[in-house]
Amino acid sequence: MNKRTAIFIVPRASTEWKGNEAGWITASGWAAAGEELWDNAVVTTTDGVFKPSESRLFPISEGNKSISPNSLKQNIRKLIPEFFITAYKDWRLKNSKPAKWPIEDQENNAEVVLVWERHDLFSGPGRRLANKHKVPLVTSVEALAVWEAEKWGVKRPFWGKWLEDKFEVKALNESDLICCVSEELKDKVVSLGVSPKKVIVTPNRVDSSLFNPYVNGTNITKEYKLTGKKVIGWIGSFRDFHGIDHIVEAFNLIEKEHPEAILMLIGDGNQMREIQDLIQLRKLENKVILTGKQKFTEIPQFVSIFDIALVSARTAEGFHYSPLKLREYKATGKAVIAPRAGELPKLFRDGEDLLLYDTGNIKDLAKQMEKLLMDADLKTKLEENSKEWFEKEGAWIHELKRVCDILKIQH
Template structure:
């Protein structure tokens, strides 16, 4: 039961992550999204509160996701045992556990809002619905559900199959949760199309891509001491941030950089992140004798990413394939907001939302020669870099921020209400 005080000094908005504060450890995009939206709401209304099943947090806390202490890593014995269990069985067991936890949501605390003080409730979409609809109904305010991707659909793309029960989950759990929303904010056009195919009213659907907090990436984050400590003086820095996962195609990026390095031995590639593909990429770097030119900086807290991006002379968005490129690259918007000349793939929404040779340079996915040629062009043309830097930053800071996306959602709610 949710107990509310009688009054509140300022208006606010409520944001719900329908799992615990320790969940979604590897799903940085989800935490970054709620941190961005809640920070934008706090700037507009004065307050914003982020609810998980075990606590309430502020936008300032959420940016240092995940909250709370993490469980220790599993032992090698447990990992070996887990490898013997078929993936679909492990998936089924995880789904059952998640369903049980979703039914145990019972926050019995006093929260700092009132019936008249809340502007809207926002909830991250999950396999099983959270308490968003109930809270929104109690307060008489709109519910916005944000969808990075329908869970069953996206998992299937990565090879996680749910025989029989996946169809039932999508129809009777995911669709039901989305139908309850006043606005279904989708991260990309592909996700929006899928949501509509699931039976969601197109009038509720809003394309709302991953965006940027201008107070993080739009300010001066340069660090001379960091640059010097990494030995980057007199170096031309190419940079990438993200997770070492197959779909990012980092092996292709290494081959591209190898071609660049043959022409410009002052070039350095910074890789900021970690993941299951890192070991293989490191071996590849060694085999190509690029160890002095490729630097693995490891995973960094999100709040520290801006200072590493500040080191880049050129920023790169990598991709293995242009096929089924359904996500909205957050790193692309971060690079542009930071004023970095950026190379991005001709894939998904990118060629539609961004102008080639104006906001950024586009390359053909998988074409090593084309990518290397574009990087060399950027390295040798200062005026081009300056133009892309200026235009890219202006574009993002005017219509690529979380504040912009929140206002867009509020306008749609108002428009739908009038009709």
């Protein structure tokens, strides 16, 4: 019997999407689930074919250097109308897609059972490969490119609708099954004229080979001298929409009453200097740990030492995504605090699965932190419910099996 495999396509180069590592993490998570189901899976990009364990570490970069803005480059950009810059980026992205991808030149002796592709403004070879192997094409949609860009203020005054129809909608209509991370995104996809019969919601899950309740972070505790401390932790990119300053301000409201509490912020980004200045202003240098960016494969060890794990957002407006870090926290058996935003109040029970705070309300966030610092029974209940969630539905393999059942693929 031939070995079976699945192809997972990310229509970018392995060096791209810096600052958006979640895209790579999601794709490698789906692929790792495929590897678990069929003992084989590959992740293909514009510049190569990789194992899921390799793609976890994308984008390939020069290491963990702090991200700092280039002032000369920023000043030059200010002189150029923004829509010219956007048009150039679109043109460059379109031309970055090879006519023939590396995987199309690679011989594959295994039986391909599924082709999965991450949605992008310009798609990859998903439909061609699915036709070649006579298998279904699944498209995973974490965001619609033109629509999401408009939400962030990116304007395409003459060509946005044309790009959406000519490339995004066309690719979606060619797919056999479309997996959206949220109901809001599903509704938007359907509003573009895509058949609702082939659109489902697959919220973000985790790679269970990395994130699970049995991860041990003793080495992290020793390295940062955290024995006897209660760690309130957050992981992500230092970008405005996360409202990291709200986390620091909330911690500032409660830290004097809880001398054992430490705030640990893991990541990097263009707001790092702003956050460093705020920490200094509030005289929290000895209570807040900034670790910088860490390898994704080492993140589970950091999460494992959290007593309280935070998801944050500056505002609930336009909150259409499915926070990956929330699932990673829960999979590691943590008590989580998250914003009352998007679908989170529908998906998770406040006080049972996690604690919700009013998005943008610093005092309410501080209140939830203090609640978990003082109520050991509540913290334990949330931790146990996180572990139960992980076992029942928290891993990518749960979603991949559901996809296979819908498409009648043997697994």
